[in-house]
Amino acid sequence: MHGKIRIERNPNRKTKPGLEEALGFGRYFTDHMFMMDYEEGSGWQDPRIVPYGPISHDPAAMVFHYGQAVFEGLKAFRTEKDEIVLFRPDQNAKRLNRSCDRLQMPQMDEEFVVDAIRTLVRLDADWVPRKKGSSLYIRPFVIATEAGLGVRASSRYSFVIIMSPVGAYYEEGLQPINILVESHYARAVRGGTGNAKTAGNYAATLKAQALAKEHNCAQVLWLDAIEKMYIEEAGSMNVFFKINGEVVTPSLSGSILEGITRNSIIHLLKEWGIPVSERKISIHDIVEAFENGTLEEAFGTGTAAVVSPIGSLLWNGTLMSINQGNIGELVARLYDTITGIQYGRIEDSNSWMISC
Amino acid sequence: MHGKIRIERNPNRKTKPGLEEALGFGRYFTDHMFMMDYEEGSGWQDPRIVPYGPISHDPAAMVFHYGQAVFEGLKAFRTEKDEIVLFRPDQNAKRLNRSCDRLQMPQMDEEFVVDAIRTLVRLDADWVPRKKGSSLYIRPFVIATEAGLGVRASSRYSFVIIMSPVGAYYEEGLQPINILVESHYARAVRGGTGNAKTAGNYAATLKAQALAKEHNCAQVLWLDAIEKMYIEEAGSMNVFFKINGEVVTPSLSGSILEGITRNSIIHLLKEWGIPVSERKISIHDIVEAFENGTLEEAFGTGTAAVVSPIGSLLWNGTLMSINQGNIGELVARLYDTITGIQYGRIEDSNSWMISC
Structure with a gap:
C-alpha cells in the first residue's frame, strides 16, 4: 500500500465536450487526475487526486532524455443499468509492473493501482459517456523525473492517471x-x-x-x-x-x-x-x-x-x-x-x- | 532560419558549484536555457534564451506516452588562451536532424542550431570551467508536446538546450x-x-x-x-x-x-x-x-x-x-x-x- 489518497477537488469544472457527439480518441480530458511520487529510499508517496492540469519538470528530467516511461490503457463503461464498470483492471496493473521491471523502474502495489483508478473514475463519473460504444479511456503512466544527465535509472518517478471520454472506435459500426x-x-x-x-x-x-x-x-x-x-x-x-x-x-x-x-x-x-x-x-x-x-x-x-x-x-x-x-x-x-x-x-x- | 533569438536574462544568477571541484556529470545546470517551439503549419518559432527553470506540459503531452524525444551531446572547452570553443557542433546539428527524421519529427536549420548553441554558451561563458579536463556539457533535445493520446506523430514540439559544467571524466587520469x-x-x-x-x-x-x-x-x-x-x-x-x-x-x-x-x-x-x-x-x-x-x-x-x-x-x-x-x-x-x-x-x- 502507498497510503491514503488525498483528494483536492477542482473548483473550476470544465465545460464538457458534447459527450453524446463524436468524441474521437484522447482529445478531451476530465476534471481531475491522480498523481503519486517515488523517491529512492522512501518509495511511493503522497497519492493524491488533484485538478487536471499541466505538470512541471526540470528540463533535465530523465524522461526527456533517457526515455524511462511506461503506460497502460483501459476503459470505464456505463452499463445499461447506469453502473460504471472497468474491464479487467487487475491485468493492467500487473502489466504495468512488468513494464516497470523491464525499464528498471519501481513497481507498485497492484491492488492500490486498481483502487486509485476506481477512486478517480468515481470522482469524475459524470464524464463517462452514455452513447452506444462510447466509454471513458483511462491512461495510467509512470515517468522518470530526476534531473540529471548521467545514463542510469532515475531515482525519482511520477505515476499519473489521466482520463478521456472517447467515442465508439467505429462510429458507424465495425469497418474492415x-x-x-x-x-x-x-x-x-x-x-x-x-x-x-x-x-x-x-x-x-x-x-x-x-x-x-x-x-x-x-x-x-x-x-x-x-x-x-x-x-x-x-x-x-x-x-x-x-x-x-x-x-x-x-x-x-x-x-x-x-x-x-x-x-x-x-x-x-x-x-x-x-x-x-x-x-x-x-x-x-x-x-x-x-x-x-x-x-x-x-x-x-x-x-x-x-x-x-x-x-x-x-x-x-x-x-x-x-x-x-x-x-x-x-x-x-x-x-x-x-x-x-x-x-x-x-x-x-x-x-x-x-x-x- | 527560424528567426532572431530573443534573450531574457536571468536576474537571479545561481550560486555556482565550485567549478574547480569535482563536478561529476550533468548534475549542475547554468543560468540560462534556449527554447524554440514548433507547430504544424507554421514551423519552428519564437527562439529565445530564458532563465533556466522548470518546463510545464500537459500530462497528455505525447513525449510522456509515445516517446518522440531525441537529443545531442557536445562540449564547450576553455582553451589555454582563455577562448571558448566547440568541438564539431555542425556534426551534432546534422545528427540531430537525422534522429528527428527517423522519429517522424520536424528538422531544423543546422546553421541556426549551431548559432543557438554559440549564443547560449557566450551568455553563460562564466560557467565554462578552467580546471584541466573539465568542460561545459551542452544538451540540445527535442520533445513532442501536443496533448493527445492517439498514436501518431505530434503536431507540436519543443527544442531545448541546457548546459552543465562537468569535470574530467577520469578525475585521476585515464583508467581502464x-x-x-x-x-x-x-x-x-x-x-x-x-x-x-x-x-x-x-x-x-x-x-x-x-x-x-x-x-x-x-x-x-x-x-x-x-x-x-x-x-x-x-x-x-x-x-x-x-x-x-x-x-x-x-x-x-x-x-x-x-x-x-x-x-x-x-x-x-x-x-x-x-x-x-x-x-x-x-x-x-x-x-x-x-x-x-x-x-x-x-x-x-x-x-x-x-x-x-x-x-x-x-x-x-x-x-x-x-x-x-x-x-x-x-x-x-x-x-x-x-x-x-x-x-x-x-x-x-x-x-x-x-x-x-
Whole structure:
C-alpha cells in the first residue's frame, strides 16, 4: 500500500465536450487526475487526486532524455443499468509492473493501482459517456523525473492517471481496415522492450505508420526483426487469423505486447469450443492460406477498438483481400460478446468486470 | 532560419558549484536555457534564451506516452588562451536532424542550431570551467508536446538546450574499465532506431547496465540482436580494437550510433598512417585474437570520456584481460591528441574547433 489518497477537488469544472457527439480518441480530458511520487529510499508517496492540469519538470528530467516511461490503457463503461464498470483492471496493473521491471523502474502495489483508478473514475463519473460504444479511456503512466544527465535509472518517478471520454472506435459500426505488411522497419526484437508498454516502442513505429498511410493502409503489420518472416503484431493491436476453421495468433515471443483483449479472446474461443492456438505464423503461411482459399478471417485486437476486422493485407505489392473485404462471422461474434460483457448486456461469467 | 533569438536574462544568477571541484556529470545546470517551439503549419518559432527553470506540459503531452524525444551531446572547452570553443557542433546539428527524421519529427536549420548553441554558451561563458579536463556539457533535445493520446506523430514540439559544467571524466587520469559482453538483452536491431539518438534507446539498456554493475563491469558491450555475435557498441560509446597492428571498429550497420568522436578517431588514424577499418567484427574474432595474443588494445569512444581504455572483457564467464589491464600506447596518443586539439594545445589542422 502507498497510503491514503488525498483528494483536492477542482473548483473550476470544465465545460464538457458534447459527450453524446463524436468524441474521437484522447482529445478531451476530465476534471481531475491522480498523481503519486517515488523517491529512492522512501518509495511511493503522497497519492493524491488533484485538478487536471499541466505538470512541471526540470528540463533535465530523465524522461526527456533517457526515455524511462511506461503506460497502460483501459476503459470505464456505463452499463445499461447506469453502473460504471472497468474491464479487467487487475491485468493492467500487473502489466504495468512488468513494464516497470523491464525499464528498471519501481513497481507498485497492484491492488492500490486498481483502487486509485476506481477512486478517480468515481470522482469524475459524470464524464463517462452514455452513447452506444462510447466509454471513458483511462491512461495510467509512470515517468522518470530526476534531473540529471548521467545514463542510469532515475531515482525519482511520477505515476499519473489521466482520463478521456472517447467515442465508439467505429462510429458507424465495425469497418474492415487495410493493413500494410512492413518489411523494412522493425518495432522490436528478442531481448528488447517489445513486450513492455513503453513510450520508445511507439516512437519507433511512427515512420512506418506514416508510410502505411501513403499506401492507404490504416496500420502496419510487423514481422519479426530477425528473419523478417514471422508475424508479430499490428500497429497498436495483436492479430488473429482464422484459417480453415482454426484461429491462430502469434505466440508471445518476448517482442510482442501481451494484450489483455488478446488474452480475453483466446479465453472466449476456448469456452466456445473453437480451435485456437498460439504459435509462430509466417507471412508465407498467410499467403498460402490466401491462395488456397482457407484464409477465412483476420482481425486485430486491443483496448481502443476491441476487435478490428482486417479487410486486406498489402504484402510486397500484392493485395490480399480477406473474406471479400467483409466483416467475418467470428469477428462480429467476438465484438458483440466482449462489448456485451463490458456494457452489461451479456452475463460476465468470468468476473472480468469490476464496478467502480 | 527560424528567426532572431530573443534573450531574457536571468536576474537571479545561481550560486555556482565550485567549478574547480569535482563536478561529476550533468548534475549542475547554468543560468540560462534556449527554447524554440514548433507547430504544424507554421514551423519552428519564437527562439529565445530564458532563465533556466522548470518546463510545464500537459500530462497528455505525447513525449510522456509515445516517446518522440531525441537529443545531442557536445562540449564547450576553455582553451589555454582563455577562448571558448566547440568541438564539431555542425556534426551534432546534422545528427540531430537525422534522429528527428527517423522519429517522424520536424528538422531544423543546422546553421541556426549551431548559432543557438554559440549564443547560449557566450551568455553563460562564466560557467565554462578552467580546471584541466573539465568542460561545459551542452544538451540540445527535442520533445513532442501536443496533448493527445492517439498514436501518431505530434503536431507540436519543443527544442531545448541546457548546459552543465562537468569535470574530467577520469578525475585521476585515464583508467581502464571492465566491460560485460551482453548475451541476453538487445539494444537495437536492423530497421529499428539504433542509429538515432532517441530516448527509448537508452531506456532499453538500463536493465543490462544494472546487471553489468553486479559483475563489477562499468558498461555493457552489445552484440547484434540477430545473430548475437557481431559487436555493435558499448553502453554509451562506440568501440575500437587494435588487433595485430590494425585498428578495427564495427561498420555502421543502421543499429549503431554514428559517433562524432568515432568519426574523428578514424580520421586521425588515417592521417597517422595507422591501418584502420570499419567492418563486421564478431565476438569470436575478439576471443581468437585474445587467445593468440594479437589483441593489443581495446577502447570505447564518446563525447563524455573522449576515449575509455578497456581493461577487460567478460564474456560467458571468461575474463579476457587486455594489454594486462594497462592503458595502451594508441589510446593514450588518441586521448592526448583529441583533448590537445579541444583545449588548444595542439594545432587544429582539420578545423574541428568553432569559437563561440
